[in-house]
Amino acid sequence: MSPAGVRNRLDVGIKQKSFSAASGGKLQVLGELAFSLGAGEVAALVGPSGCGKTTLLRIIAGLDRDYEGSVHLPAHGTLGMVFQEPRLLPWRTVEQNVRLAAPAVTDATLAALFDTLGLAAHRDHYPGELSLGLARRVALARAFAVEPDLLLLDEPFVSLDDALAARLRAELAELVNSRPVTTLLVTHDVDEAIELADRLLLLSVSPARVLGEVPIVRPRAPRTPAENAAVRDEIAKKINQAYL
Amino acid sequence: MVARLVSLTLLIAAWYAGSQLAGARLLPDPQTVAVAIVDEARSGALAFNLAATLARVVVAFTIAMAVGSVIGLVMGRSRLADRLGDPWLIVLLNLPALVIIVLAYVWAGLTETAAIAAVALNKLPIATVTVREGARSLDRALDDMAQVFRMGTWTRMRHVILPQLAPYLAAAARSGLSLVWKIVLIVELLGRPNGVGFEIGVAFQLFDVTRILAYALAFIAVMLAIETFLVQPLERHVARWRPKPA
Numbered sequence: 253m254s255p256a257g258v259r260n261r262l263d264v265g266i267k268q269k270s271f272s273a274a275s276g277g278k279l280q281v282l283g284e285l286a287f288s289l290g291a292g293e294v295a296a297l298v299g300p301s302g303c304g305k306t307t308l309l310r311i312i313a314g315l316d317r318d319y320e321g322s323v324h325l326p327a328h329g330t331l332g333m334v335f336q337e338p339r340l341l342p343w344r345t346v347e348q349n350v351r352l353a354a355p356a357v358t359d360a361t362l363a364a365l366f367d368t369l370g371l372a373a374h375r376d377h378y379p380g381e382l383s384l385g386l387a388r389r390v391a392l393a394r395a396f397a398v399e400p401d402l403l404l405l406d407e408p409f410v411s412l413d414d415a416l417a418a419r420l421r422a423e424l425a426e427l428v429n430s431r432p433v434t435t436l437l438v439t440h441d442v443d444e445a446i447e448l449a450d451r452l453l454l455l456s457v458s459p460a461r462v463l464g465e466v467p468i469v470r471p472r473a474p475r476t477p478a479e480n481a482a483v484r485d486e487i488a489k490k491i492n493q494a495y496l
Numbered sequence: 497m498v499a500r501l502v503s504l505t506l507l508i509a510a511w512y513a514g515s516q517l518a519g520a521r522l523l524p525d526p527q528t529v530a531v532a533i534v535d536e537a538r539s540g541a542l543a544f545n546l547a548a549t550l551a552r553v554v555v556a557f558t559i560a561m562a563v564g565s566v567i568g569l570v571m572g573r574s575r576l577a578d579r580l581g582d583p584w585l586i587v588l589l590n591l592p593a594l595v596i597i598v599l600a601y602v603w604a605g606l607t608e609t610a611a612i613a614a615v616a617l618n619k620l621p622i623a624t625v626t627v628r629e630g631a632r633s634l635d636r637a638l639d640d641m642a643q644v645f646r647m648g649t650w651t652r653m654r655h656v657i658l659p660q661l662a663p664y665l666a667a668a669a670r671s672g673l674s675l676v677w678k679i680v681l682i683v684e685l686l687g688r689p690n691g692v693g694f695e696i697g698v699a700f701q702l703f704d705v706t707r708i709l710a711y712a713l714a715f716i717a718v719m720l721a722i723e724t725f726l727v728q729p730l731e732r733h734v735a736r737w738r739p740k741p742a
Contacts, residue, residue, distance in 0.1 A: 310640075313640075313644050314643070314644070315640050315643060315644065330646075331644050331645070331646075332645075333641075333644045333645070335637070335640075335641065337637070339637050339638060339640075339641040341638065341655060341656060341659070342737060343655075343659040343737040344655060344659075344737070348655075352645075352647065352651060352655050353641075353645035353647065354645075355651075378737045380737065380738070380739050381739065394645070398645060404644075
């Protein structure tokens, strides 16, 4: 439906990004870092903790403009984002939190989202009354409710227990399958990336750059542990090649 | 509730005992003051003067809170504004209330505008300092969230910033209300032809302690009513999302 000439790709071409260190001097966090995402593609940025993944996401989200290079958002640039913490407004109910971020959302869309994420019974609760798992679901609902052109997920399941994280991953996979959206997932968890993404982008340690790419066959489909292990082996091989 | 009643009874008893010791001229007993309040109420003077004072309190308080909060918010959010505004703020904070009032009357005449401006100027820097503290502690994470989701200026103000400032605004309003009505009385004493402060000034010249106490108590009652029926319910409403202490 986008008018002619509207780009539907995410193009990231960062030359470098530095922070001024407290002791004076510059600390380079991102090096030459370029990649593109086609419409509806789900890519996972995988890299060690502290390599600059969150900084990269903040740049793409427009929260940090102090860098060299360029970022082109797809289509109209409507963003949905899930931060590492839920970042809900504690003084507004679950439903208000979603509606304030997505004023155009229809009742039907909202009801469907809340149903998928198991939030139907919690619409009128305040965030302080929710568990962390539920609060993250609200953050997911909020990001999908804006019907984003680009969905940014910053380690959305960090500090949840394994079982809960697995369940939320499955719910997210279902959401992404049922309403395709260009998605960039940042994670240090390779399994999470394999389960959700079409493509893995491997990042180096700081200053981060793209080491290599691994396409994922049959993304977001259930896999046996053996198949998972095979994909992991391939990724390990790629990482070794990239470092050599 | 019982404790409060006991405490209040003790206060009245102490007052009564004090009046017996000091004599009715220096400290009239509670009954005499009560009768004086009723007399003033019957003549209509009490209502008229209370209304005049209350109107000044409301107008001066509203102006000081509105202007002071906006300046505080801007100073808390912008380092440049903070540096520019801080010396002014320190001057205003340390200028005695009496100096502001006298200067306002000298420069603008004994007018209603001068009176209200003087009161507002006394309260304004305190509101500014309190709200600035609140603005400095605003959550950057929520700011980022609001920016990513492209929330409009009004939505951000109403749903992201104001709720975070609410405790600071409440503190500024609380301390402000009690300060403002005390200063309004001085302003009335020095340059207004009506109001509780004016009546107390007249009573002072006549050495009429009964009337002084009658007006003071009547006005305290009005402020207590405002606190109970306006400020506290508002605070409860604003804090409704906070988990209740067990």
